[in-house]
Amino acid sequence: MFTQPSIIIQAPRLNLSLMEQAAATANANQLVLLGAHGGLLYDIDTTSVSDIQQWAKNNLIDFAYFEQGLQDWKNMKILAMDMDSTLINIECIDEIAAIAGRKEQVAAITEAAMRGEIKDFSESLRRRVAMLKGVPATALEQVYTEKLFLNPGAEHLLQKAHQAGIKTLLVSGGFTFFTERLKQRLGLYETHANTLEIDSNGYLTGEVLGDIVDAQAKANYLKTLAEKEGASIHQCIAMGDGSNDLLMMENAYYSVAYRAKPIVQEQARFSINHSGLDAILNWFNP
Known part of the structure; x- marks a missing residue:
């Protein structure tokens, strides 16, 4: 049990030499190796936290500070995740648009929305979906089978969550076509997303059915x-x-910006920029 102030550093490039350098800077009483590319700096000089954080940033290393030490993984109850560019490697709507030859226009709106430059996510989604009118619904399956991959560490993280009885929640401003398949494939407890309307001839109408899953909806779920x-x-x-994940993240102590837009990194308690999703497993006592 690690109950004293602790820092965890992780990255593919992290080696023993760098870990020892960090431990010395933090005046850590103990350095615990977390596999080949992670280290726990235990019982640290808390006045050194900002120095270690800057050192980690300069060295492309993920940093996490735990003032009260580490919780037990088995005591966690919910793991909530965004889908596009978090659980998976792509923005699905951009890849659907690519098949229709409209990726540049759609992706520009997606980027602006995710950076927080477009305040009304629902309106931005409707604008993008409207550009998909006339695209064959088979494009969705094509994106799922050819373009969609899980981000590094996703399966390991979810496996450990399920083993611990943690409920897994996938909430997305994307589409149910993808969340439902991922739910079955990964054994997710609950998923929510938007439903694309498909006409009787098998083409997208450019409309979304029902209420849109926006930032507030994510938080509510x-x-x-x-x-x-x-x-x-x-x-x-x-x-x-x-940015549409921020309200949801306010409802979790472990708010994690995963390779995120600057506005999200600024507001989240933790960030992962270099490691896989399963890096969070090292933040807890097994």
Whole structure:
């Protein structure tokens, strides 16, 4: 059990020499190796935290500070994740648009929305979906089978979550076509996303059916599940990369910006920029 102030550093390039350098800077009483590319700096000089954080940034190393030490993984209750560019490697809507020869226009709106430059996510989604009118629905399957891959560490993280009885929640401003397939494939507990309308001839109409899953909806789904499971904010993890994930992330102590836009990195408690999604496993006692 690690109950004293601790720092965890991780990155593919992290080696023993760099770990020892960090431990010396932090005046850590103990350095615990976390595999080949991770280290726990335990019982540190808390006045050195900002120095280590800057050192990690300069050296392309992921940094996480735990003032009260580490919680037990088995005590966590909810792992909530965004889909596009978090659980998976792509923005699905951009890849659907690419098949229609409209990726540049759609991707520009996606980027602006994720950076927080377009405040009304629902309107930005409707604008992008409208550009998909007339695209054959077979394009969705093509994107799923040819373009969509899980981000590094995803399967390992989810496996460990399920083994610990942690409920896995996938909430996306993307589309149910993809979230439902990922739910079955990965054994996810609950998924929510938007439904694309398809006409009787098998083409996208350019419309979304029902209410749009926006930032507030994402937050509400997490809050509802947390209430159902009796989970405190300290028992929730929320991972995302775009500005529409921020409200959801406010409802989790472990708010994690995964290779995220600057606005998300600024507001999240933790960031992962170099390691895989499963880097968070090292933040907890096994």
